[in-house]
Amino acid sequence: MAINFVLNGETRSEETVSPTRTVLEYLREDARxxxxxxxxxxxxxxxxxxxxxxxxxxxxxxxxxxxLTMGQLDGADLVTVEGLSEEDGTLEAVQQAVVDEDGTQCGFCTPGFVMALHALRRSDETVTEDVIHDALAGNLCRCTGYRSIVAAARAACAQPVGDDALDVSDITASEHVSVDDQLFLAPANLADLVASRVAHPDAPxxxxxxxxxxxxxxxxxxxPVVIFTQNVAELKQVAEDDAALTIGAAVTYTEVLARIEDLYPSxxxxxxxxxxxxxxxVGTIGGNIGNASPIGDTPPCLIALDATLVxxxxxxxxEIPLESYFLDYRKTDLAGYEVIASVRVPKLTDGQVFRSYKISKRYDQDISAVVGAFRLTIEDGVVTDARIAFGGMAAIPKRAAACEAALVGQTWSEEAARQAGAAVGEDFAPIDDHRASADYRLRVASNLFVRLYRDLDGASDVEVMAL
Ligand SMILES: Cc1cc2nc3c(=O)[nH]c(=O)nc-3n(C[C@H](O)[C@H](O)[C@H](O)COP(=O)(O)OP(=O)(O)OC[C@H]3O[C@@H](n4cnc5c(N)ncnc54)[C@H](O)[C@@H]3O)c2cc1C
Ligand code: FES
Ligand code: FES
Known part of the structure; x- marks a missing residue:
């Protein structure tokens, strides 16, 4: 089967393009x-x-x-910057706003900004200043400066979409794409996904x-073979009951963010x-777990929340506790015949609080040096249960057993938080790397306990604590 998709309104069927060729290469080199x-x-x-x-x-x-790979495009509609303006040359609203606000100089970044804003303008989000900044956080401009680009965003998003709405085709994906000696399997259900995995145990x-x-x-x-999980119906489910939120492994962050915001705002x-x-x-929590990186952001949070993996x-x-999934550096409990189907995250109960903190060199678009995640149960001012996990502190995301033991049974106070933080060195011996030194990691992880206390206490200032 060929890769079938719609590009700027025109249906394409590519029979000779590799399904693992990037869409960028295809656009620039093949589609010109x-x-x-x-x-x-x-x-x-x-x-x-x-x-x-x-x-x-x-x-x-x-x-x-x-x-993005070409295989992922099968059954999708794609719009590039060439697909925005009218045939008579009339610019689309975002393009016109960029011109009006002088939002471009060398122009290299401009198509990317225009497309990011094109997506924002078409979303049903209420466009605030924060939303504009969030929508542009993945786009770098080195010469114009962001003031005029943000002004263009405001102007374009203030205009109703109206007849500009994207005409979505009814093109569908096939369950496999085969080009030369390459096979791109895109099963539609869990049984077929598992069958593909068993038939091709070495396929990513x-x-x-x-x-x-x-x-x-x-x-x-x-x-030679790639197995794509995004079309598997069971892996795209999000379910909620009284006790937990269950997130399918192929659900994207964007698709689940609102549910997570309601239940675990931090x-x-x-x-x-x-x-x-x-x-x-496009990124998923399933991929973040499957990747088994020691600096993946979600595993420490999910471990602190006592999540289980299906x-x-x-x-x-x-079904296993997520904390027992990670065995050693990039080694997991996943057997060659298995896939991650979903992650089940218990809801917070009365008396439980949850906070997570990401420490990185930049606020946006940066990989963590350390992630700390804390779920405490505090009853009558006493910590009766603590689940604390860190990323970036060991070869795997891991609980801080000594810190937890230091907290449980204590009256919740800044002093108790400091003492628990001081136990971080018993739990972890982190490494030096280009993101952070071992000493910095230990110090910041320890300080996060004070931050936690002040955060829960409503105080905003966080002083640096000497170890
Ligand atoms: C620019 C950039 C910024 C990033 N920033 C961050 C960041 O701030 N924090 C962070 O944690 N990560 C970050 N990442 C990494 C990445 O985005 C995340 O790890 C993401 O969650 C991966 O999800 P995915 O669906 O794209 O995974 P994929 O790339 O599709 O897969 C990742 C791994 O998981 C495996 N896998 C996927 N699905 C399953 C399944 N169902 N069962 C078993 N194994 C499976 C795959 O085989 C692969 O080994 C960043 C990446 C980029 C490129
Ligand atoms: S070229 Fe794709 S994000 Fe930089
Ligand atoms: S206009 Fe030159 S990089 Fe943005």
Whole structure:
């Protein structure tokens, strides 16, 4: 089967393009649509931003074409900067606003900004200053300066979309794409996903591709078979009952953010800082867990929240505590015949509080040096239960057992928080790397206990504490 999609309103059927070729390469080199630019080729600069309406939805999202593979485009609608203006040359509202507000100089970044704002203008979000900044956090401009770009965003988003609405096609995805000796499997249900996994145990599972895409774009790795999880109906479910929120492994951050915001606001604040909108529009919690990085942002939070992982394989399903999933550096409990199906996150009960903190060099678009996540149960002023987990402090995301023991049974006070923080050195022996030194990691993790106390106490100033 060929890769079928709609590009700027025109249906395309590509029979010879590799499903692991990046969409950016395809656009620039095959389709000769060179308005979409290549800056970093790793999801950091936004120059390659395009707008996609995913298979089976009417959601218009901005994505980085440098990380997206052609296989992921099967059944989707794609709009590039060339697809915006009218045939008579009339500019689309965002383009016109960029011209009117002098929002461009060298112009290299401009198509990416225009496409990020094109997606924002078409979303049903209330466009505030914060939302504009969030929508542009994944786009770098080196010469214009953001003031005029933000002014263009305000002006364009103030105009009603009206007849500008995207005409979404009814093109559908196929369950496999086969080009030369490459197979791109896109099963539609869990049983077929597991069957594909068993038949091709060495094939990578591709969800959003924001980790895996780098292997195709930067490392230029080629795989005979890739298994795509985004079309698996069961993996796209979000379910809520009295006790827990269950998130399918292929649900994107954007798709689940509102539910997380309601139940665990501090976790949602942290998710807002994972990459950029372009990354969160395709990246998934399933991929963040599957990647098994010691600096992935969600695992420490989910471990502190006592989440369990539902795995499915040819021998049936099993549910395990997330904390026991990570065995050693990039080694997990996932068997070769299994996939992650969902993660089940218990709701907070009376007396429980949850906070998570991400420490990185920049606020937006940066990988963590340390993530600290805390779920405390405080009854009559006494800590009766503590689940505390850190990322960036060990080869795997891990609980801080000594810190927890130091807290439980204590009256909740700044002094108790400091004493628990002082136990961080018993739990972890972090490494030095280019993100942070071991000493910094220990110090900041310890200080997060004071921050937690003051945060829960309503105080905003956080003084640096000497170890
Ligand atoms: C510019 C940029 C910024 C980023 N910023 C952050 C950040 O701030 N914080 C952070 O934590 N991460 C960050 N990341 C990493 C990445 O976005 C996240 O890890 C994301 O959650 C990965 O999800 P995905 O769906 O894209 O995974 P994919 O890339 O599709 O897959 C990741 C891994 O998970 C495996 N996998 C996927 N689905 C399953 C499944 N169902 N069962 C078993 N294994 C599976 C894959 O085989 C692969 O090994 C960033 C990446 C980029 C490019
Ligand atoms: S080229 Fe930089 S984000 Fe894609
Ligand atoms: S206009 Fe030059 S980088 Fe933005």
């Amino acid at each position: 649509l060179t308005g979409t630019k290549e800056g970093c080729a790793e999801g950091d600069c936004g120059a390659c931003t395009v707008v996609m309406v995913r298979n089976g939805t009417d959601e218009t999202v901005a994505v980085n074409s440098c990380l 599972l591709l969800s959003g591709g924001t980790d895996l895409g780098l292997r195709f774009s930067k490392e230029r790795e080629s795989y 976790f949602a604040t942290l998710i807002h800082r994972i990459g950029s909108r372009q990354i969160r529009n 795995l499915h394989g040819s021998k049936g399903g099993r």
